[in-house]
Amino acid sequence: MNKEEKQIANGRRDFMKTLAMGSAAGLFGLSANKLNAAPYEPASYAKGMAPVKIKSVKAIATRPGGSNLIVVKVETTEPGLYGLGCATFTQRAFAVVTAIEKYMNEFAVGRDVDNIEDMWQAFYVSSYWRNGPVLNNALSGLDEALWDIKGKRAGMPVYQLLGGKCRFAVPLYGHAGGRSIEEVVDSVKKFQERGFKYVRIQLGGYGGVGRDAKVPDFKAAGFGGEKDNFMDEYEYLSNVPKMFEAVRKACGEEIELLHDIHERNQPMDVINMCRKLEQYRPFFIEDPLSPENTHWWKQLRESTSVPFAMGELFNNINEFVDPMVNHYFDYIRIHISQIGGITPAMKVARLGEWFNVKTAWHGPGDVAPVGHAANLHIDLAVWNFGIQEGAYSFGEKEQEVFPGCPTYKDGYAYVNEAPGLGVDINEKEAAKYPINNQAPGWTVRKYDGTIIRP
Numbered sequence: 001m002n003k004e005e006k007q008i009a010n011g012r013r014d015f016m017k018t019l020a021m022g023s024a025a026g027l028f029g030l031s032a033n034k035l036n037a038a039p040y041e042p043a044s045y046a047k048g049m050a051p052v053k054i055k056s057v058k059a060i061a062t063r064p065g066g067s068n069l070i071v072v073k074v075e076t077t078e079p080g081l082y083g084l085g086c087a088t089f090t091q092r093a094f095a096v097v098t099a100i101e102k103y104m105n106e107f108a109v110g111r112d113v114d115n116i117e118d119m120w121q122a123f124y125v126s127s128y129w130r131n132g133p134v135l136n137n138a139l140s141g142l143d144e145a146l147w148d149i150k151g152k153r154a155g156m157p158v159y160q161l162l163g164g165k166c167r168f169a170v171p172l173y174g175h176a177g178g179r180s181i182e183e184v185v186d187s188v189k190k191f192q193e194r195g196f197k198y199v200r201i202q203l204g205g206y207g208g209v210g211r212d213a214k215v216p217d218f219k220a221a222g223f224g225g226e227k228d229n230f231m232d233e234y235e236y237l238s239n240v241p242k243m244f245e246a247v248r249k250a251c252g253e254e255i256e257l258l259h260d261i262h263e264r265n266q267p268m269d270v271i272n273m274c275r276k277l278e279q280y281r282p283f284f285i286e287d288p289l290s291p292e293n294t295h296w297w298k299q300l301r302e303s304t305s306v307p308f309a310m311g312e313l314f315n316n317i318n319e320f321v322d323p324m325v326n327h328y329f330d331y332i333r334i335h336i337s338q339i340g341g342i343t344p345a346m347k348v349a350r351l352g353e354w355f356n357v358k359t360a361w362h363g364p365g366d367v368a369p370v371g372h373a374a375n376l377h378i379d380l381a382v383w384n385f386g387i388q389e390g391a392y393s394f395g396e397k398e399q400e401v402f403p404g405c406p407t408y409k410d411g412y413a414y415v416n417e418a419p420g421l422g423v424d425i426n427e428k429e430a431a432k433y434p435i436n437n438q439a440p441g442w443t444v445r446k447y448d449g450t451i452i453r454p
């Protein structure tokens, strides 16, 4: 028995002795003193004490950076011990707040904070109808908050609990874009100057250029809503290969180029376009198919050799099984604040290791800093990491609301080394930025007004 084990054993003996004496004051005094020399305070169960339980679960809604963010705060019976998780669903933010405060709080109060998997499984089935956004977002927030608490109790950052670091920091890809091919090229060069080795390229966002220059027929006819977007599918399909050609020529072979189709095109059009992109060696092509067209995977995969990334719209981790065992795509695009948190994301990441599928977690602007931190902790710990989306520098307001935000330098992201996920919240500051119902919509139409599925 080494010194440390002896101390723990002595602590246990003292604890049993104290129990026999029936003195609660003695219990805390004796065991705490004896165990102080240990590197980490043993968890309550290891000391034979009552488990730490959930006292309350609440939603904190804020938008310091302009996007509605929802954070779950789990408070415990241990004074000062709480956890935070991201439950953001920008477009339906109030519904998530209701799910947390009207259902999740009642579900969780009194449960043991140690048993993350059990609580995940219990909440998942507690509504019977499951596997949808809103409840999934709430569950993501709870799950991340419980990992945050577990890290704080262990005195370790969450990546340590997941196995420790596989890399010194997390490589990122930036979003380069522009209204013309020249603007896209300039944007890529700026990322290269900043040290980025991976850049996503989009001409005119997701819809291709020209969509704002023309008044589409449906708008001229007064059809649809005022804010509805227009996409010229054929302009998009012809412009993307031209953009790749120009960027490769101007920016060289070393830079890794990514592109997001955003599910908007017809499967055969996607196949034809991807064949043209093969010669430019894309790192991956993202979201080639809408969730309604997943039965096209086999044909798509057999038709082109470009690598694919998919999955940000998946609600349930079971949706990854078939594409993964069939090698339909190469990168996992999980939105961790939507799939149910760190617990299910880790399962998919580990499954990917067996099928040579790598992680590429979704990292858009409408994720709370604590959610970005959850992405990064997994990125650090899994061997089959691919790439991480998100080249941010959090603004002053965001950093005031969320002390401990991840930091970004030379194309890499870093978490701080504080126990847990490392991100805190200042509720007084958060309250200064109330959420609203003005989140951008996803209504995109063709010339004649037909809705395009994003």
Ligand code: MG
Residues within 6 Å of the ligand: 260, 262, 286, 287, 312
């Ligand atoms: Mg995407």
